[in-house]
Amino acid sequence: MQPLANITPIKPAARAGAVQLGGVGLVYKTSGQDVVAVSDVSIEVKPGRFAVLVGPSGCGKSSLLMMMAGLRHQTSGAISINGAPIEVPDPDRVGVVFQEPSLFPWLTAEENVEFPLTLRGVSKQERRAKAEEALQLVGLDGFGKRHPHELSGGMKQRVSIARGLVQDPPVLLMDEPFAALDEQTRMTMGDELLRIWAATGKTIVFVTHSLTEAVYLADEVIVMSARPGRIVDRLEVALPRPRTFEMLSGDAFGSLRDRIWRHIRKSA
Amino acid sequence: MSSTMLRRLIVISLIVLWEVLPRIGVIPELFLPSLSSTLLAGWNQAGEYGHALVVTLYEVAIGMVIACGGGILAGAVVGSLPRPRLLIMPMVSSLYAVPLVILYPVFTVWLGIGSESKIAFAGMYGFLPTMLATSAGIQTIDPQLLLAARSMGATLSQRVTRVVIPAAIPTVLSGLRVGGALVIVGVVVSEMLISSAGIGYLISRYRTILDSQHVFAGVLLVLAMAIAFNAMIKFVERRAAVWQTGTRAGPDMIAREIPAAATA
Numbered sequence: 001m002q003p004l005a006n007i008t009p010i011k012p013a014a015r016a017g018a019v020q021l022g023g024v025g026l027v028y029k030t031s032g033q034d035v036v037a038v039s040d041v042s043i044e045v046k047p048g049r050f051a052v053l054v055g056p057s058g059c060g061k062s063s064l065l066m067m068m069a070g071l072r073h074q075t076s077g078a079i080s081i082n083g084a085p086i087e088v089p090d091p092d093r094v095g096v097v098f099q100e101p102s103l104f105p106w107l108t109a110e111e112n113v114e115f116p117l118t119l120r121g122v123s124k125q126e127r128r129a130k131a132e133e134a135l136q137l138v139g140l141d142g143f144g145k146r147h148p149h150e151l152s153g154g155m156k157q158r159v160s161i162a163r164g165l166v167q168d169p170p171v172l173l174m175d176e177p178f179a180a181l182d183e184q185t186r187m188t189m190g191d192e193l194l195r196i197w198a199a200t201g202k203t204i205v206f207v208t209h210s211l212t213e214a215v216y217l218a219d220e221v222i223v224m225s226a227r228p229g230r231i232v233d234r235l236e237v238a239l240p241r242p243r244t245f246e247m248l249s250g251d252a253f254g255s256l257r258d259r260i261w262r263h264i265r266k267s268a
Numbered sequence: 269m270s271s272t273m274l275r276r277l278i279v280i281s282l283i284v285l286w287e288v289l290p291r292i293g294v295i296p297e298l299f300l301p302s303l304s305s306t307l308l309a310g311w312n313q314a315g316e317y318g319h320a321l322v323v324t325l326y327e328v329a330i331g332m333v334i335a336c337g338g339g340i341l342a343g344a345v346v347g348s349l350p351r352p353r354l355l356i357m358p359m360v361s362s363l364y365a366v367p368l369v370i371l372y373p374v375f376t377v378w379l380g381i382g383s384e385s386k387i388a389f390a391g392m393y394g395f396l397p398t399m400l401a402t403s404a405g406i407q408t409i410d411p412q413l414l415l416a417a418r419s420m421g422a423t424l425s426q427r428v429t430r431v432v433i434p435a436a437i438p439t440v441l442s443g444l445r446v447g448g449a450l451v452i453v454g455v456v457v458s459e460m461l462i463s464s465a466g467i468g469y470l471i472s473r474y475r476t477i478l479d480s481q482h483v484f485a486g487v488l489l490v491l492a493m494a495i496a497f498n499a500m501i502k503f504v505e506r507r508a509a510v511w512q513t514g515t516r517a518g519p520d521m522i523a524r525e526i527p528a529a530a531t532a
Contacts, residue, residue: 091421103415107436116420119430163420230290 016047016091016203017082017170019068024077026063026229036228037063041077043222045203046175046246047170050194051220053207056264060229061207065175068205069096079172091116095164099176101156103148105164109135110144113162134162154185158192165200170177174206178213187245190216194243199217211257223260225267232263272412300480310485317470321489324455324466327386328493331451334387335394336444342395343402348432353403364396372458380460390454394447401443405436437508445501452497456490 026038038060045051053061066072068079070089079086081093089096103112113119113131122130133142138158148156157177164172177193178186190213197204208214212219217236223233235256239247247253269277283303289295290302297305310317346353372389379385409432417431459468471486 071415071419089419089421091419094419096416096419098412098416098419100410100412102410102412104413104431104434106437113416115430118419119420119422119426 004256009145010150015214016201018047018080019043019045019051019070019171019203019205020080022078024064024074024079026060026072027075038067038074039228039230041224041229041231044219045205047203048201050197050204050206050217050219053205053213053224054209054214054221054247054260054264055224055229056226056267057209059224059226059231059267061224062175063197064224064229065096065173065205065207066113068171069094071096091167091169093169093171095169095172095173097157097160097164097172097177099179101148101153101160101212103156103159105148107147108144109140109146109148109151109159112148112159113144113166115163116167130166131162134166135159137165137199139192146233152185153181154189157181157189161193161196165196167203169202169203171203174204176207178207179208179210186213191243193217194241198241211260212248212264214260215239215256216248216251221256221260223263232267233259235259291482296479298480299432301484302491303482306488309479309481310488313482313485317467317485320465320467320470320486322385323463324493327383327390327455327459327466328452330387331390331394331455332448334391335447335451336398339389339395339443340402340440343399343440344406345400347403347406353407359495360389360396361401364400367455368370368393369454369461372461375458376462381464383465386455386458386466387465389458390451393454394449394451396447396449398440398443398447399461402436402440405439405443406432408439409435438505441501441508445498447502449494452490452494503509508515 020054021041021043024038024041025036027034027036029035034256041064043051053064063072068081069088070086073087081090084093086094104115107115110128110131114127117127117130122179132141132144135141138161140155140158140162143155148159151159160177161172164174174193178189181189193204194217206217207225218237219236221235222231223235224230224242225232235255237252239252285465287302288302290297290300290305290518301309308478335405346356359474359479368389373384375385397415413431413435414427417427422430455466456468456471459466460472461468463469467486467489471483471490474482
């Protein structure tokens with residue numbers, strides 16, 4: 001395994017936080033029946049690591065992410081971020097990026113990024129400065145005055161990432177953020193995300209159902225099975241960083257992807 | 269020729285025809301008095317028309333407040349709560365198809381033939397489409413936007429003021445456009461039916477004595493009112509709904525907003 005030192009973030013690890021899930025379960029009722037969506041999931045992601053949750057559709061990986069974001073409540077177990085339990089959304093600790101960019105169409109890119117700060121009454125000047133910095137980080141300086149409908153799919157998702165990062169939370173949760181993009185944009189965005197991650201040193205938990213994307217991005221891949229959603233495997237991805245396009249066709253990459261695929265085929 | 273120019277040309281030719289056709293006797297002046305004689309008739313009775321306009325505008329203004337304020341409020345409640353929606357919406361939708369003007373005589377019994385009955389009738393007339401549009405506007409808000417706001421720590425009231433309201437504005441405005449127009453219709457029609465003041469009353473009174481010039485002078489005033497209302501709504505739409513480019517804002521607006529159309 002590649003030592004962590006090789007991916008030393010530029011910012012100190014103080015702004016990266018640990019994500020801990022202990023025995024997390026989610027049961028919900030539909031027409032009187034109990035459905036077990038997630039069962040006994042325990043995960044620990046160390047500060048600054050890039051973890052990817054992968055699994056067949058319906059395995060509860062998105063539900064799990066929503067629980068980590070405080071947007072949904074687990075029915076059993078405990079979730080803690082940065083050492084403290086998360087009960088309600090806390091943008092100071094957790095930034096969330098969804099599959100849909102979820103930008104407010106009536107606001108400009110800049111105002112969208114400022115939105116979480118606006119909610120907390122941060123002064124206009126400070127908001128502008130932070131938004132500018134975040135947009136620059138995602139490679140969108142000069143596009144702040146555009147409205148979402150004037151941006152391409154990839155650019156919208158960049159704005160959404162900037163919005164997730166604007167409060168400098170130690171943890172960034174991403175729910176299939178590139179699933180709606182075309183393949184070329186998706187590849188580019190993957191590289192962009194790795195660049196942003198290296199520059200900020202955040203802890204990232206990333207949900208996807210693309211095996212290639214999972215192996216390409218991750219330090220570790222957590223594989224889940226469906227109905228009920230539980231962890232079936234955990235892989236360290238020892239490929240060196242920066243990851244390159246050539247690695248995709250290498251043996252190491254292939255065997256990791258095969259191993260994940262075997263799990264998913266079994267449970268699908 | 270651009271469509272704007274063509275449109276202007278059509279309006280200008282209609283105005284010219286209105287003047288010329290009655291003058292050369294193609295249309296009898298009783299059926300359609302020439303534009304100039306209509307304007308002159310109106311000018312000569314400016315005091316009377318002015319007074320009528322004040323009455324009508326007053327009724328329209330209060331009617332709008334009832335229709336728009338009440339419609340938006342009721343629509344917001346019905347749109348955001350599933351239970352009242354299930355109870356009320358089917359009734360409201362079928363009520364929408366009933367020609368409500370049949371109820372006007374009842375309103376005069378309750379409220380007399382003065383302004384009150386007109387305001388009540390017109391207010392109710394414009395209320396329904398505004399309420400329907402507002403409720404639809406709130407129901408069709410992308411739930412993903414609310415979820416995103418919640419993930420950023422937005423409280424309930426912040427979600428309402430910063431997400432629900434701005435997201436619903438375009439739909440609400442399109443409801444106001446219909447509702448507001450119906451308020452004008454409601455006021456003028458009820459004035460024409462049973463009344464003693466207002467533009468509708470003047471039109472109706474001059475018609476009984478076959479004074480076409482004065483009838484059409486009143487018609488012109490109603491026309492002007494409707495055009496002014498439309499211009500007002502357009503102005504608000506342009507200010508509030510820039511983001512609905514291509515559907516609500518005009519093409520010149522798009523050109524202004526996107527100097528170099530979005531690049532990938």
